[in-house]
Amino acid sequence: MTAPQTQQRTRTRTQSQTQTQTQQTRENHVTTGATVWLTGLPSAGKTTIAYELAGRLRADGRRVEVLDGDEIREFLSAGLGFSREDRHTNVQRIGFVAELLARNGVLALVPVIAPFADSREAVRKRHQAGGTAYLEVHVATPVEVCSVRDVKGLYAKQAAGEISGLTGVDDPYEAPESPDLRIESQDQTVQESAAAVHALLSERGLA
Numbered sequence: 001m002t003a004p005q006t007q008q009r010t011r012t013r014t015q016s017q018t019q020t021q022t023q024q025t026r027e028n029h030v031t032t033g034a035t036v037w038l039t040g041l042p043s044a045g046k047t048t049i050a051y052e053l054a055g056r057l058r059a060d061g062r063r064v065e066v067l068d069g070d071e072i073r074e075f076l077s078a079g080l081g082f083s084r085e086d087r088h089t090n091v092q093r094i095g096f097v098a099e100l101l102a103r104n105g106v107l108a109l110v111p112v113i114a115p116f117a118d119s120r121e122a123v124r125k126r127h128q129a130g131g132t133a134y135l136e137v138h139v140a141t142p143v144e145v146c147s148v149r150d151v152k153g154l155y156a157k158q159a160a161g162e163i164s165g166l167t168g169v170d171d172p173y174e175a176p177e178s179p180d181l182r183i184e185s186q187d188q189t190v191q192e193s194a195a196a197v198h199a200l201l202s203e204r205g206l207a
Contacts, residue, residue: 033063033102034206035095035127036197038111039120039176040139041168042154043146045185045193046111049139052194054109057207065101067094069112082165088119095123103132107206115167117174133206137197138179143168145186 036053038046047068054064072094073080080086091114098108114120120136127134146168147155158166165171176182181200183193201207 032133032206033105033107034133034135034201034204035098035102035108035110035123036135036137036201037098037114037120037123038109038137038139038197039114039179040141041143041146041173042113042166043149043151044139044141045149045190046113046139048190049183049185049193049197050109050111052190053197056194056198057107057201060207062107062207063105064107064109066109066111067098069094072097072112082171084116087115088122091116091119092122095126098123099127099130099132099134102127102134103130107201113167113173115171115173117176120176133204135180135200135204135206136176137200138176138182139185139193140175140182141185 036050038050040046047066050066054066057064072090076093076097077090080090091112094110094112094114098110101108114123124134124136141149150156154163154166155169157163158169167173181197183196185193188196198207
């Protein structure tokens with residue numbers, strides 16, 4: 001074999017190895033997105049758990065977005081009230097954004113009350129139609145515990161007659177019958193709650 005032939009064969013082998021390594025690198029970095037909807041009463045701990053989980057997932061190198069309900073109300077659903085129709089519209093808007101993120105490889109964490117079962121089911125069906133992973137987590141903190149936590153002072157305002165229509169008090173909350181995970185946040189730390197959701201994601205091949 002001549003020197004030029006040897007050099008050509010070496011270059012071809014090197015290129016092939018490089019292509020194989022590049023393909024393996026791409027495969028190792030392929031990630032599957034998903035929506036994790038954390039539903040529960042006001043002050044149940046949904047947002048706290050979501051941000052704790054987001055930090056853990058980012059440390060694992062995952063792309064994560066937390067769709068905070070208050071921020072969505074301010075920037076995406078400004079003008080909507082709290083009637084059943086407006087609540088449904090708000091949930092569907094959030095569900096659309098979450099599914100869009102999830103099918104592009106992002107883990108979308110959604111700590112939003114979404115009090116009505118039919119609204120949550122509509123979001124699940126949107127994900128199913130697109131073949132996008134969707135997990136429902138019920139942060140099942142009892143109203144008695146939530147009212148003591150009262151992070152935003154809503155329970156105190158309702159008790160004082162300053163506001164009405166508080167979910168779980170004088171407005172309905174339809175708890176999920178068969179969520180993918182139910183968390184009793186009053187019985188464990190935030191870190192333990194986040195770890196439980198992380199374990200679910202891992203079990204489903206999403207973390």
